[in-house]
Amino acid sequence: xxxxxxVAIAISGAVIDKFVNPITIAITTTIASLGTSRRSRLNxxxxxxxxxxxxxxxxxxxxLQSMDLGLYFAGRxxxxxxxxxxxxxxxxxxxxxxxxxxxxxxxxxxxxRVSMAEPDFFSSLQAQQSPExxxxxxxxxxxxxxxxxxxxxxxxxVHRNVANLVVYSDLNCLSVVQYAVDILRVKHVIVCGHYGxxxxxxxxxxxxxxLVDNWLRHVRDIYHQNRAVLDAIPDIDERKRKLCExxxxxxxxxxxxxxxxxxxxxxxxxxxxxxWIYDLGDxxxxxxxVSIASCGELESATRS
Numbered sequence: 001x002x003x004x005x006x007v008a009i010a011i012s013g014a015v016i017d018k019f020v021n022p023i024t025i026a027i028t029t030t031i032a033s034l035g036t037s038r039r040s041r042l043n044x045x046x047x048x049x050x051x052x053x054x055x056x057x058x059x060x061x062x063x064l065q066s067m068d069l070g071l072y073f074a075g076r077x078x079x080x081x082x083x084x085x086x087x088x089x090x091x092x093x094x095x096x097x098x099x100x101x102x103x104x105x106x107x108x109x110x111x112x113r114v115s116m117a118e119p120d121f122f123s124s125l126q127a128q129q130s131p132e133x134x135x136x137x138x139x140x141x142x143x144x145x146x147x148x149x150x151x152x153x154x155x156x157x158v159h160r161n162v163a164n165l166v167v168y169s170d171l172n173c174l175s176v177v178q179y180a181v182d183i184l185r186v187k188h189v190i191v192c193g194h195y196g197x198x199x200x201x202x203x204x205x206x207x208x209x210x211l212v213d214n215w216l217r218h219v220r221d222i223y224h225q226n227r228a229v230l231d232a233i234p235d236i237d238e239r240k241r242k243l244c245e246x247x248x249x250x251x252x253x254x255x256x257x258x259x260x261x262x263x264x265x266x267x268x269x270x271x272x273x274x275x276w277i278y279d280l281g282d283x284x285x286x287x288x289x290v291s292i293a294s295c296g297e298l299e300s301a302t303r304s
Contacts, residue, residue, distance in 0.1 A: 134180040163199030166254040193248040194278040
């Protein structure tokens with residue numbers, strides 16, 4: 001349709017020369033209203049080419065030059081109109097990306113469902129939190145702490161990092177542990193790893209991964225300390241699973257040796273540290289059998 005309109009205007013005679021600007025504006029408006037699809041732009045290109053050929057035949061000399069100038073400005077108007085439409089669409093997409101409305105809508109529906117089932121749920125949460133458990137797990141999105149142990153909001157205090165590490169220089173983790181043990185008075189701290197951990201796998205590789213290598217150095221140390229045991233496992237996937245288990249055992253020991261946990265035990269506070277591992281393949285948690293509940297148990301475990 002655009003092709004026919006533009007060609008008809010181009011060959012309609014010298015009368016059009018007086019009305020180049022109004023007509024080109026009309027053409028620009030028509031084309032702009034069609035959007036910025038690739039097909040529309042191709043049609044526009046064909047139409048402009050046809051106009052040029054038609055003018056060459058019907059408008060010699062200065063008239064052709066005048067029409068060329070009119071067509072040039074018409075093309076510029078079209079380009080600006082298309083650019084404005086594209087910019088508006090881009091801005092709309094960016095606004096949507098910045099605000100993530102679908103997540104807010106999901107949150108609203110979730111809050112409504114919870115409130116309908118238990119009207120006092122949120123008001124009771126607001127009053128206080130008194131969880132019995134601290135969970136130290138991996139940041140992996142496939143290992144959601146509350147969901148896999150079927151606990152509700154307020155029942156599990158959570159800290160997560162890459163490869164579920166407890167590092168003595170990590171003030172973030174230690175601050176969480178102190179708040180959970182000293183203020184919330186949790187009774188259990190669970191260090192939970194998982195099979196298929198990307199951080200553990202990366203620590204076994206002899207290639208750089210960027211900044212995260214500094215963090216994974218702690219896992220790589222465990223790998224080297226247990227190299228003989230791990231190298232004896234022929235299957236690479238089983239070797240990775242074993243290192244995931246060894247990492248959990250090591251982090252339980254690291255946590256038990258923190259001054260926070262040691263002080264809690266010395267003052268007689270009831271506190272048990274557990275080492276678990278989660279299998280992504282079947283959704284089942286497994287106890288590594290390395291639970292520690294006192295300084296005495298820690299010394300026994302260290303000697304063994």
